[in-house]
Each structure stands twice: as C-alpha cells, then as structure tokens.
Amino acid sequence: MDKKRSRITYLLVAASLCLAAWAASAMPKLKKPQTLTPPDPVVFDGQPPKVVQIPKAPPRVEVVFALDTTGSMSGLIEGAKRKIWSISQYIAQGQPRPDLRVGLIAYRDKGDAYVTRFYDLSGDLDDVFQKLQSFEAGGGGDTPEHVSKALYDAVYRTSWTAGQAALKQVYLVGDAPPHVDYNDGFDYRKIAKHANELGIHINTIRCGYDRATEVAWNEISRASAGEYASIDQSGGMVAIATPYDDKLAELNARLVGTAIGYGKGAGAVHAKMEAGRSLSKEVAADRAGFFGVMGGAVSGDGDLLNDVATGKVAAEAPAAVAAMPAPVQAMDPAARKAWVDGKNAERNKIATEINALAKKRSDYMKAKAPKDSFDGRVEETVKAQAASIGLRY
Numbered sequence: 001m002d003k004k005r006s007r008i009t010y011l012l013v014a015a016s017l018c019l020a021a022w023a024a025s026a027m028p029k030l031k032k033p034q035t036l037t038p039p040d041p042v043v044f045d046g047q048p049p050k051v052v053q054i055p056k057a058p059p060r061v062e063v064v065f066a067l068d069t070t071g072s073m074s075g076l077i078e079g080a081k082r083k084i085w086s087i088s089q090y091i092a093q094g095q096p097r098p099d100l101r102v103g104l105i106a107y108r109d110k111g112d113a114y115v116t117r118f119y120d121l122s123g124d125l126d127d128v129f130q131k132l133q134s135f136e137a138g139g140g141g142d143t144p145e146h147v148s149k150a151l152y153d154a155v156y157r158t159s160w161t162a163g164q165a166a167l168k169q170v171y172l173v174g175d176a177p178p179h180v181d182y183n184d185g186f187d188y189r190k191i192a193k194h195a196n197e198l199g200i201h202i203n204t205i206r207c208g209y210d211r212a213t214e215v216a217w218n219e220i221s222r223a224s225a226g227e228y229a230s231i232d233q234s235g236g237m238v239a240i241a242t243p244y245d246d247k248l249a250e251l252n253a254r255l256v257g258t259a260i261g262y263g264k265g266a267g268a269v270h271a272k273m274e275a276g277r278s279l280s281k282e283v284a285a286d287r288a289g290f291f292g293v294m295g296g297a298v299s300g301d302g303d304l305l306n307d308v309a310t311g312k313v314a315a316e317a318p319a320a321v322a323a324m325p326a327p328v329q330a331m332d333p334a335a336r337k338a339w340v341d342g343k344n345a346e347r348n349k350i351a352t353e354i355n356a357l358a359k360k361r362s363d364y365m366k367a368k369a370p371k372d373s374f375d376g377r378v379e380e381t382v383k384a385q386a387a388s389i390g391l392r393y
Contacts, residue, residue, distance in 0.1 A: 265302015
C-alpha cells in the first residue's frame with residue numbers, strides 16, 4: 001500500500017514539473033531592461049532664448065464702387081476711369097502698407113440693358129482698370145433707379161474678408177433715389193442696417209442736386225456707419241496737367257517693360273504690359289505712382305520677377321527658366337540668379353525715381369484740385385475710417 005502511494009506521488013510530482021516546464025517555454029520571453037543614459041545637462045550661456053517673430057499680415061482695405069451708369073452719369077464715369085489709379089495709389093500709401101482689393105458694380109434699372117453688372121473684389125488692379133473701362137453711360141431717362149439691387153450685390157455677393165480684420169467700404173455713387181415700389185425683396189433700408197452689423201461702411205456720394213437722392217443717401221450712410229457727400233454732376237474730376245506727367249509716363253513704360261510673363265500667367269502678363277503702354281500720359285503717371293508704392297510692374301499673378309522676389313517660385317524652376325531669354329537659359333544656376341537679381345535691381349531703381357516724382361506731382365495737383373470731387377471725397381473717407389484697423393494716412 002505504501003509503495004503504491006509513493007508511486008502515485010512520484011507521478012504527480014513528475015507531471016507537475018513537466019507542466020511547469022511547458023508553461024515556461026510557451027510564455028514570451030521578457031527583454032532585459034535597457035539602461036537609460038541621462039542627457040547632458042543644459043548649460044545656460046547667459047543668452048535669452050531665441051524668439052521667432054511671425055510676421056503680421058498687412059491690414060486689408062476692401063472697396064466696392066457701386067456706380068450708377070445711366071445716361072446722366074457719363075461725366076463721373078469717364079472721370080472715374082481716369083482716377084481709379086490715383087485713388088488706389090492714395091489707399092496704398094497707408095502705414096503700414098495695406099493689402100488693397102477693389103470690386104465694381106454698375107447699376108441701372110429694370111427695362112435697361114442690365115440691372116447690375118458685378119465684379120468681385122480683386123487685388124489685380126490692372127484687371128480692375130480694364131473692367132472699369134467697359135462701363136458706359138446709357139439708358140435711364142427717368143428716376144428712380146434700382147439702387148437696392150446694387151446694394152444687395154455689394155453687401156451679399158462680394159467676397160468680403162470674414163470678421164472685422166479689414167476696412168470694408170462701399171461707395172454708392174449716383175444721382176437718382178432708390179425704387180421703393182418693386183416689392184421684389186430688395187430693400188435698401190434693411191440692407192444698409194445689416195451692412196452695419198457686418199462691419200461694412202456704405203459711403204454715399206450724391207451727384208447733382210436731386211433732393212430725394214440726398215434724403216435716401218443720408219439715410220443709407222447713417223444706417224451703415226458711412227459718410228455722405230454731395231458733388232457736382234460730373235464728379236468734379238478735372239484732368240490736371242502737371243510738369244511731371246511726361247517723365248512719369250516714360251517711367252511707367254520702362255517699369256512695365258521689366259515684367260516677364262511665365263507659365264500659365266504669361267498671356268495675361270503680356271496683355272497687361274500692352275495695356276500699360278497704351279495709356280494717356282496722365283493715367284500712365286497715376287499708374288506709375290501706384291506701382292511705385294506697391295512694388296512690381298503689373299498686378300496679379302504670372303510675373304516672374306515678382307514671384308521670385310516673393311518666394312512664390314524658385315529661379316531654377318523649369319517654368320521660370322523657360323521664360324528667360326535663351327542666352328540666360330544657357331547660363332549656370334548662379335549666373336541665372338545673378339541675372340534675375342539684376343533685373344529686380346533695375347525695377348527697384350525705376351520705382352525709386354517714380355516715387356520721388358510722384359510726390360512732387362501729388363503736391364502740385366493738390367494745390368489745383370477742386371475742393372469737392374469724387375476722388376477727393378473717397379480719399380477723405382478712407383483716411384477717416386481706416387483708423388479703425390490701425391491704418392494711418
């Protein structure tokens with residue numbers, strides 16, 4: 001009996017040892033803990049830590065000109081075509097230099113060739129200028145006009161910068177009051193009030209002496225925290241010849257000549273160069289003054305020198321090299337870079353000469369300009385309202 005028990009005990013112990021050995025072999029092996037070496041201590045050298053300065057975005061000025069283009073407004077429209085560059089030049093002179101975007105709305109009335117023509121905000125001032133050239137006075141012959149539709153487009157169709165980070169202005173310019181009898185859902189009173197809530201100033205400029213227009217224009221400007229002004233029917237935009245026009249027109253042509261179109265934007269740049277060379281000397285002088293302040297030779301995309309200077313494209317990018325003259329393409333990379341730098345230096349030299357003359361021309365014109373003019377009123381209003389975004393004139 002004792003032998004039997006001993007044998008059973010032996011078998012149980014042996015089985016237990018085998019089971020333990022199997023379990024140990026089946027379990028994953030644990031890696032030996034690594035010894036971590038502490039990092040070297042930081043030695044303070046007495047210098048403050050480096051602070052990375054993130055450049056602030058420039059203040060933005062967004063302006064929409066809503067112009068009555070009926071027959072009675074021919075004088076102002078032609079004047080606006082001449083003065084768009086000088087107005088833009090004035091806005092660009094703000095400190096710090098702003099990012100300027102301009103939109104256009106032409107409006108008439110039901111039954112005319114159109115009620116509104118809308119062109120959204122754009123920083124391409126060459127393109128804005130060309131669109132403004134298409135504005136012609138016609139139609140009308142009766143009052144009122146569909147002012148409410150023009151304001152609707154200005155406030156709700158325009159791609160305004162969200163929030164309050166930009167100066168947002170509408171300039172409503174006309175000589176006739178709004179229709180209030182259409183019942184088509186466009187209500188200038190509601191639109192003006194909502195514009196104020198959106199941070200959009202509607203500044204009204206009455207042309208001529210119509211009393212009903214004066215009342216409506218004052219109502220619109222007050223509701224939207226804007227300014228009201230009244231000017232002569234023609235807009236008071238007298239073309240003032242100066243002793244500096246010829247030279248500035250020449251410099252404008254030289255500046256335009258530094259543009260180099262490349263890639264997909266090449267065709268547009270070449271068209272802008274051609275248009276920039278065909279301006280009257282007064283308008284060419286205004287255009288030169290704008291680019292003297294803003295830099296560049298043409299606005300918009302596609303100018304090789306501007307895009308290289310701003311880091312948008314590398315001088316060695318295939319599209320960039322392909323736009324260069326054949327002898328430059330054959331150069332080594334260092335020589336090509338030197339060529340691009342030299343062209344930019346040439347452009348900057350022209351801009352410096354433009355700025356010196358443009359200042360003298362501006363002073364000359366201010367002494368002879370009429371007190372109440374469309375461009376003068378715009379400049380005064382920009383100066384007053386720009387303080388809200390820290391822009392100084």
